Amino acid sequence: MKKHTIAVIVNDQPGVLQRVSGLFGRRGFNIESITVGTSEEVGLSRMVIVTTGDEQTLEQITKQLYKLIDVIKVIHLSSNPIVARELALIKVSAEPAARPEIFGVVETFRAAVVDIGTHSVMVQVVGDTEKIDAMVELLGPYGIRELSRTGVTALNRGNSR
Incomplete structure (x- = not known):
């Protein structure tokens, strides 16, 4: 398939x-x-x-x-060759001691921290489905509290229509 x-x-x-x-x-x-x-x-x-x-x-x-x-x-x-992207918001349990590690993962994936709470951080990541899956997998051990994904949007590359 x-x-x-x-x-x-x-x-x-x-x-x-x-x-x-x-x-x-x-x-x-x-x-x-x-x-x-x-x-x-x-x-x-x-x-x-x-x-x-x-x-x-x-x-x-x-x-x-x-x-x-x-x-x-x-x-x-x-x-044909396409550009495909998905967006995910991931709320992760994050006590202050664990935040540097989480921020390191965020930086590696070129993601962004969009909200910080007393016991959690919310991360925004944009990319192909595999990138989002990898980010979720790496943040999983910290405790994902909530996850929202947009689904894939795509267009053909170049001049094709």
Whole structure:
């Protein structure tokens, strides 16, 4: 099974996200990550969906998406070089004695401390999914109190559209 990243350009209408995610559920396709936001065109939104499957599964997903009335375009991002990023906020237990070690991890990952409490710190990290996973793994022993991840957003590299 291969990971696929697809962008779906849709009309910016209520219920579109529900119809797209419902299509995946009804067909038994898993969504590993989904992000939605405005696109470069007024009235259209861009969904970036990460899913797994073979080429036949991806082709089936594409055909099913095009059957939805609000879907304008489906783009197979992972078929070309892409820039993909995710953001995570991680609240870690951090007594004052442990903070220098945590700050060292933060610096190594080019992350940022965005909040400091009496017994915790909140770290913001941006990068590909593997970078976020590695940061979570290294901060785990300190005690992760809360974790929030945005999901992947991506665009094709260079001049391709």
